[in-house]
Every structure is written in structure tokens, then in C-alpha cells.
Amino acid sequence: MKPGTTSGFIAVNMENPALELDDFDRLVEQYRARVLRFLFASVRDLDLAETLTQDCFWNAYKSRKAFRGDCSVNTWLMRIAVNLVRNHVGTRRFQFWKKAPRVDSGEIHDWPDRSISPEERAAVNEQVQAVWDATKILSAKQRTVFLLRFLEDLDIREIAQSTGLTESAVNVHLFRAVHHIRKRLGRPQ
Amino acid sequence: MNNHLSPDQFAKCIAGQPSREELQHIGECPECSAEVERVGAALSQFLSAVRHRIDDRMASHPTEITPLKPPIKPLPHTGAGIPALRWALMATAIVVAAVLPFFISENKPREAPEQAAQAGQPATEANADAIMNRVNLHLSRTLPAPMEPMLSLIPSEFISKPRGVQ
Numbered sequence: 001m002k003p004g005t006t007s008g009f010i011a012v013n014m015e016n017p018a019l020e021l022d023d024f025d026r027l028v029e030q031y032r033a034r035v036l037r038f039l040f041a042s043v044r045d046l047d048l049a050e051t052l053t054q055d056c057f058w059n060a061y062k063s064r065k066a067f068r069g070d071c072s073v074n075t076w077l078m079r080i081a082v083n084l085v086r087n088h089v090g091t092r093r094f095q096f097w098k099k100a101p102r103v104d105s106g107e108i109h110d111w112p113d114r115s116i117s118p119e120e121r122a123a124v125n126e127q128v129q130a131v132w133d134a135t136k137i138l139s140a141k142q143r144t145v146f147l148l149r150f151l152e153d154l155d156i157r158e159i160a161q162s163t164g165l166t167e168s169a170v171n172v173h174l175f176r177a178v179h180h181i182r183k184r185l186g187r188p189q
Numbered sequence: 190m191n192n193h194l195s196p197d198q199f200a201k202c203i204a205g206q207p208s209r210e211e212l213q214h215i216g217e218c219p220e221c222s223a224e225v226e227r228v229g230a231a232l233s234q235f236l237s238a239v240r241h242r243i244d245d246r247m248a249s250h251p252t253e254i255t256p257l258k259p260p261i262k263p264l265p266h267t268g269a270g271i272p273a274l275r276w277a278l279m280a281t282a283i284v285v286a287a288v289l290p291f292f293i294s295e296n297k298p299r300e301a302p303e304q305a306a307q308a309g310q311p312a313t314e315a316n317a318d319a320i321m322n323r324v325n326l327h328l329s330r331t332l333p334a335p336m337e338p339m340l341s342l343i344p345s346e347f348i349s350k351p352r353g354v355q
Binding site: 032033037046050127130132149171174175176178179185 | 196197199200201203204205206227228230231232234235236238239240242243244246247250
């Protein structure tokens with residue numbers, strides 16, 4: 001029997017994740033969207049997220065020999081991405097990107113579903129924007145944990161592996177993040 | 190009396206870790222159920238919006254990633270915050286400052302006679318007279334210079350005086 005399962009569009013080798021690294025081009029193709037998505041939501045700038053995604057895969061390529069397969073490749077890549085975000089916050093490069101004038105690079109808008117009415121779409125856009133704005137005011141740890149849980153669908157153990165936090169600390173940050181975002185969303189009309 | 194879920198319990202439910210009691214309460218309380226559903230829907234829409242944005246980006250930049258090509262890194266910084274480029278420029282300046290005097294000193298011997306010429310005309314005339322005297326003395330010799338010691342063996346009346354010497 002072939003030792004692999006399919007999670008979405010990603011074929012994951014469950015017995016030995018290190019085997020996934022043999023074909024690195026394919027790995028990049030498989031995981032690029034996930035890494036880019038997490039980095040975009042973390043740094044809130046698509047151009048910078050693209051650069052960090054490049055850095056993430058380059059770091060992964062350099063350290064692929066050291067990967068022992070004690071976690072999934074996805075978790076391992078997320079750990080590299082989390083470290084990149086952590087290192088870039090506060091650096092000159094990040095400050096430059098923060099100060100640089102943006103042309104619609106760091107916003108999400110325009111709900112993709114065209115089947116709903118314009119009024120409903122406006123309401124949905126407002127909700128999305130509220131969550132997007134709420135993630136901005138979270139602390140760095142809360143935001144990382146929140147994004148890994150809700151955007152990347154990692155479980156608590158995987159988030160702990162990616163961030164280096166304990167599982168109980170992950171829970172604390174996650175609950176606080178959800179609490180802040182719920183407050184930001186406000187009461188229903 | 191408030192029978193609804195507390196904010197912490199809401200957070201647990203939305204994060205997908207409700208206890209049995211909280212699940213039971215959500216099943217029985219329409220308000221709490223609606224609230225959990227409302228926040229869950231907002232998070233789901235947020236996820237879809239971000240995915241849509243990334244899909245758009247990837248469609249417009251399909252071959253952005255080249256894993257074997259190293260990314261462009263900023264210049265490494267030293268602890269004092271001075272970039273390596275500045276250190277290189279400073280080192281070059283020090284080397285140039287150390288080597289420059291040697292080039293200057295090589296030119297000095299050529300300049301010395303010119304400087305002497307400019308220093309004073311009388312000294313030059315005295316030198317010219319001395320040189321002319323030495324030339325005259327050399328021309329008036331009867332023997333080559335190495336053989337001159339032998340003249341002491343010859344009686345003085347046999348030696349003719351040089352021309353021009355009284």
C-alpha cells in the first residue's frame with residue numbers, strides 16, 4: 001500500500017515526512033500558497049510576504065538535511081515562517097516596508113462570492129475587514145497563534161511545535177485572541 | 190442571573206475546544222448558539238477572503254519562487270551598527286594614507302637639484318669653478334692617477350712641471 005494520504009490538494013507522506021524533501025520543486029509548489037497566506041496575514045503586505053516566502057523556502061532548502069521528520073513538513077515550514085516573521089518585525093527592512101506607500105498591497109476586500117446581493121456583500125466585507133483590523137491590534141504571539149489555528153488549520157500541538165510555546169501557552173494566547181476579535185466584531189445588529 | 194456563556198467559554202467554543210457542558214449549553218441556548226455561529230462565520234469569511242487574495246496573487250505571479258536561487262540579503266551589520274561597506278571604505282582609506290608617502294618620497298630626488306638651483310645662484314658658480322679646476326688638474330697630469338705614487342721614486346729634477354703650473 002502506498003504510504004500517503006491526501007489532505008486537500010497536498011499529498012502528505014505520513015510515515016516519513018523527510019521523503020517529501022527529495023523533490024524540493026514539488027514541495028515548493030505544494031506549500032507555497034499556505035506559507036504565503038500565513039506570511040501575508042502576519043506582515044499584512046503581499047510584496048513583503050512574497051519576499052519572506054522566498055526566504056522561507058531558501059532556509060528550508062539549506063536546512064533540509066537537518067529535518068528529522070519528527071513533525072510534518074507543513075509544521076516545519078510554518079516554524080521557519082514564524083521565525084522569519086519574528087526576525088523581521090523591528091528590522092530596518094520591515095520598518096521600510098511599513099513606511100513605504102502602499103498601492104492596495106496590504107488590504108483584503110471584495111468578497112469573492114458574486115452570488116449574494118451587493119448589500120449582503122457589503123456586510124460580509126465589513127465583517128472581513130473587522131477581523132483583518134482586529135488581527136492588527138493583537139500581540140505578535142496572539143496573532144501568530146490565531147493565524148496558525150484559523151488560517152492554517154493547525155491543531156494545538158502543531159502550533160506549539162511551530163512557535164516553540166507550550167500547549168497551555170498556545171491555548172491562553174488563542175483564547176485571548178478570539179476574545180479580542182469577538183469584541184472587535186461588536187454586538188449583532 | 191446570567192445563564193449565558195462567559196467570554197472565556199465563548200473563546201473556547203470558537204477555538205474549537207468546548208467542554209461537554211458548554212456544548213450542551215450551546216445546544217439549548219439560542220442566543221449563545223447564534224453568537225458562536227456569528228463569530229465563526231466571520232472567521233470563515235476572513236479565511237476565504239485571504240485565500241482568495243492569495244489565489245489572485247499566485248495566478249498573477251505563477252513562477253515567483255525559485256528555491257535554488259538565494260534571496261537577496263541586506264548587508265550584514267556589525268554590533269555597532271556600522272555596515273561592512275563602511276568598514277571596507279575606512280580600511281581602503283587607511284591603506285592609501287599609509288602608501289601615499291612612499292610615492293611622494295620617490296619624486297623627491299628629482300626635485301632636489303631644481304630646488305638647489307632655485308636656492309641660490311652663487312653656490313652654483315662656486316661649484317662650477319671647482320669642477321673646472323679638477324678638469325684642468327686631470328688634463329695636466331703626466332701619468333695616470335694610479336701610477337702617481339711612483340712619482341715619489343723619481344728625482345724631482347726629472348719631473349716636468351705640468352703646463353700652466355708655475
